[in-house]
Amino acid sequence: MELSAHAERRAARAGFLQGLDPRIKTLGLLLLVLTAVLVKSPVPLVGLFGFAILLASGSHIGIVGLARRVWLPVLLFTGMIAAPALFLVPGDTLATVPLLDWTITRQGARSAAFLIGRAETTASFASLLVLTTPWPHVLKALRSLRVPLVVIVILGMTHRYIFVLLGTAVSMLEAQRSRLMGPLSGREHRRLAAASAVVLLDKALHLSTEVHLAMIARGYRGEVHLLDDFRTRLSDWIVLAGFLAVAAAALGLQ
Amino acid sequence: MHIPDGYLSPSTCALAYAMVVPFWTVALRRVKELLQTRLVPLLALVSAFSFLVMMLNLPLPGGTTGHAVGIAVAPILLGPWAGMLAISIALFIQALFFGDGGITTFGANCLNMAIAGPLVAYGVYRLLSFKAPLTATRRVLAAGVAGYVAINVAALLAAIELGIQPLLFHDGSGAPLYAPYPLQIAVPAMMAGHLTIAGFAETLISGGVVAYIQKTDLGFLRLSAPGTLRIIDPSEPSAPVVHQRTSRALWAGIAVLLIASPLGLLAGGAAWGEWGIVDFQSEAGREQITQASGNVPPPAEVPQGMERLAGFWIGPIPDYAPAFMRQEAFGYFLSAMVGTGLILLAVLGLSSMLRRRQVRRLLRGP
Numbered sequence: 322m323e324l325s326a327h328a329e330r331r332a333a334r335a336g337f338l339q340g341l342d343p344r345i346k347t348l349g350l351l352l353l354v355l356t357a358v359l360v361k362s363p364v365p366l367v368g369l370f371g372f373a374i375l376l377a378s379g380s381h382i383g384i385v386g387l388a389r390r391v392w393l394p395v396l397l398f399t400g401m402i403a404a405p406a407l408f409l410v411p412g413d414t415l416a417t418v419p420l421l422d423w424t425i426t427r428q429g430a431r432s433a434a435f436l437i438g439r440a441e442t443t444a445s446f447a448s449l450l451v452l453t454t455p456w457p458h459v460l461k462a463l464r465s466l467r468v469p470l471v472v473i474v475i476l477g478m479t480h481r482y483i484f485v486l487l488g489t490a491v492s493m494l495e496a497q498r499s500r501l502m503g504p505l506s507g508r509e510h511r512r513l514a515a516a517s518a519v520v521l522l523d524k525a526l527h528l529s530t531e532v533h534l535a536m537i538a539r540g541y542r543g544e545v546h547l548l549d550d551f552r553t554r555l556s557d558w559i560v561l562a563g564f565l566a567v568a569a570a571a572l573g574l575q
Numbered sequence: 576m577h578i579p580d581g582y583l584s585p586s587t588c589a590l591a592y593a594m595v596v597p598f599w600t601v602a603l604r605r606v607k608e609l610l611q612t613r614l615v616p617l618l619a620l621v622s623a624f625s626f627l628v629m630m631l632n633l634p635l636p637g638g639t640t641g642h643a644v645g646i647a648v649a650p651i652l653l654g655p656w657a658g659m660l661a662i663s664i665a666l667f668i669q670a671l672f673f674g675d676g677g678i679t680t681f682g683a684n685c686l687n688m689a690i691a692g693p694l695v696a697y698g699v700y701r702l703l704s705f706k707a708p709l710t711a712t713r714r715v716l717a718a719g720v721a722g723y724v725a726i727n728v729a730a731l732l733a734a735i736e737l738g739i740q741p742l743l744f745h746d747g748s749g750a751p752l753y754a755p756y757p758l759q760i761a762v763p764a765m766m767a768g769h770l771t772i773a774g775f776a777e778t779l780i781s782g783g784v785v786a787y788i789q790k791t792d793l794g795f796l797r798l799s800a801p802g803t804l805r806i807i808d809p810s811e812p813s814a815p816v817v818h819q820r821t822s823r824a825l826w827a828g829i830a831v832l833l834i835a836s837p838l839g840l841l842a843g844g845a846a847w848g849e850w851g852i853v854d855f856q857s858e859a860g861r862e863q864i865t866q867a868s869g870n871v872p873p874p875a876e877v878p879q880g881m882e883r884l885a886g887f888w889i890g891p892i893p894d895y896a897p898a899f900m901r902q903e904a905f906g907y908f909l910s911a912m913v914g915t916g917l918i919l920l921a922v923l924g925l926s927s928m929l930r931r932r933q934v935r936r937l938l939r940g941p
Contacts, residue, residue, distance in 0.1 A: 351678065354580060354678055354679060355585070355679060357580070357581070358580060358581055358584075358585050358588070358679050359585055361746060361752055362746075391674065394674075395579075395674075398579075399579065399581075403755070405756075406751075406755035406756065409755070409756065409760065410741075410750065410751060410755050411749075412748065412749055412750065413748075427748065427750070428748055428749050428750035428751075429750070429755070431746070431748065431750035432741075432750045432751040432752075432755040433755070435581075435750070435751070435752055435753070436581060436582070436753070436754070436755060438581075439580065439581025439582075439753075440579050440580065440581045440582075442581075443579075443580035443581055443677060443678070443679070444579070444580070444674055447580070447670075447671065447674060447677075447678055448674065450671075451671065451672050456672065459671070469603065471603070471607070471614070471615065472603070472664070474615055475614075475615055475618050475619050475622065475660075475664055476664060476667065476668065478615060478616065478619035479618075479619040479620075479622040479623050479626070479664050479665070479668060480668055480672070481619075482619055482620055482623040483623045483626050483627065483668065485623075486620075486623050486624065486627055487627060490627060514779070515779050515780060515782075515783030515784075515787075516783070516787070518628060518643075518780050518783065518784065519783055519784045519786075519787035519788070520787075521624060521627065522624050522648070522652075522784060522787075523787070523791060523792075525620040525621065525623060525624040526617075526620065526621075526792075526795065528620055529613075529616045529617045529619070529620035529621070530616075532616040532619075532620070533612065533613050533616040533617070536612070536615070536616060537612060541612060542612065543611055543612045543614075545615075
């Protein structure tokens with residue numbers, strides 16, 4: 322949630338990626354995500370990660386902020402999953418942990434490096450997309466990937482109402498806490514959690530009825546029209562060619 | 576259970592997308608017919624709810640985390656097709672905007688949590704709540720069991736997808752290129768958490784939601800209880816027409832998968848664990864088994880049990896290519912067609928039998 326609020330602010334600033342046509346940017350960054358999954362050698366993976374840092378710098382996205390919000394959580398999550406691979410993947414002995422006598426294998430270390438490298442690189446490109454593009458523009462750009470219009474509209478509305486429902490959920494939790502006289506037992510805690518979930522669902526369903534009536538009142542008859550005022554310039558095509566060249570170089574390097 | 580980018584190979588991701596696209600297409604068409612102008616706001620709000628439910632992470636044994644997915648709630652309230660769409664939309668926003676789950680693995684995550692899970696949940700719920708009134712306690716229990724079974728099916732699928740990666744994709748040195756743990760590690764690691772805490776979290780949420788809805792607004796339970804919704808007129812012409820039109824894309828998807836079945840021939844050797852006696856006896860076969868099993872060589876002799884039982888059952892189309900066929904690819908394709916045809920016939924026969932029973936019951940009256 323913090324990242325999303327941060328993303329809206331960043332997307333409004335001037336910068337290299339912010340200045341691109343959202344369709345070109347979405348296609349280009351998705352291409353780089355795919356390339357990071359396709360490469361089979363650590364060198365191009367490191368190169369792609371470096372390119373992500375370069376793009377972040379050119380788009381005035383702080384490296385420290387990116388590290389705190391993206392790289393560290395990914396490292397902690399994937400690192401926790403990848404660490405046992407050092408010992409569990411069979412292969413040539415690289416080192417032995419003193420006292421425990423656990424063997425780190427070369428294949429295990431390589432495998433863990435692949436997993437962490439891919440996760441960090443792909444997360445960096447995906448974050449660059451949302452940090453430099455307002456959400457409605459991301460959705461409009463998805464039209465160029467042939468996503469049906471009605472899905473785009475549902476996605477946009479879902480994103481909006483996630484924040485509305487989140488506000489409702491936070492208010493509900495505050496109301497519950499303010500009425501508690503002491504700690505709850507496990508059983509009471511579970512009952513409260515289930516009750517909160519269903520009350521939230523009830524509120525969501527009521528809200529959907531109200532939104533539907535409001536849409537009908539404003540002339541909605543099931544047909545969706547999306548304003549699409551994007552213009553692709555020559556510089557956008559040059560950047561897309563650059564992204565393609567980076568992807569081709571990464572795949573050619575292995 | 577949200578698989579991030581980089582954990583699955585591109586071919587696994589592509590296959591997962593190929594499998595979910597027909598379901599999305601059919602679901603979108605069916606839901607449009609059913610909900611009309613209500614589609615957009617209702618799906619948006621239920622997706623937003625699913626998203627918030629998925630944010631409730633629970634710590635699980637082994638260092639992983641689990642959470643309720645609303646995997647049974649969505650299909651019970653909205654029906655299986657709209658449920659699929661609602662969960663898919665929540666997963667998409669999580670993947671793209673919040674970095675929970677990958678973009679390349681979005682198809683696989685949807686296959687597990689938005690397609691297979693809700694379908695299983697819906698089936699289990701319908702089966703266990705068969706003929707039960709909308710206010711029956713059995714419906715609460717059915718929803719709880721449906722949630723538990725569905726989240727575990729989704730987790731098992733995710734574990735299988737992760738577990739096959741090191742067997743199929745590794746570099747020259749034998750280092751896994753994607754998820755590094757084989758099935759014998761991936762499946763227990765994933766299932767331990769989901770059979771316990773996450774499964775019970777899903778049970779609690781699913782059962783709790785149905786119990787609450789029973790007290791507040793029974794109308795929301797009617798989509799997943801068609802027998803209690805209204806008297807279905809079997810002569811109503813529109814229903815089967817809609818069914819045929821909307822199902823076309825799904826059959827097209829299955830046809831594409833059938834046509835693509837010879838791609839299986841591109842994978843060299845036998846699948847891991849599907850070795851025959853010949854594989855154990857030949858030098859090349861033994862080498863393949865060693866490579867596929869993380870450099871662990873197979874036993875020197877053919878396992879006694881395998882030798883004893885090998886001749887017990889010979890399939891009608893052994894190795895997907897009967898002897899009379901010269902073209903192995905053609906045999907593979909034909910085997911896929913025959914196999915799928917048999918499954919479809921069985922499913923169609925069963926559903927036709929159930930429909931006839933339901934119509935007879937409705938015509939007989941209360």
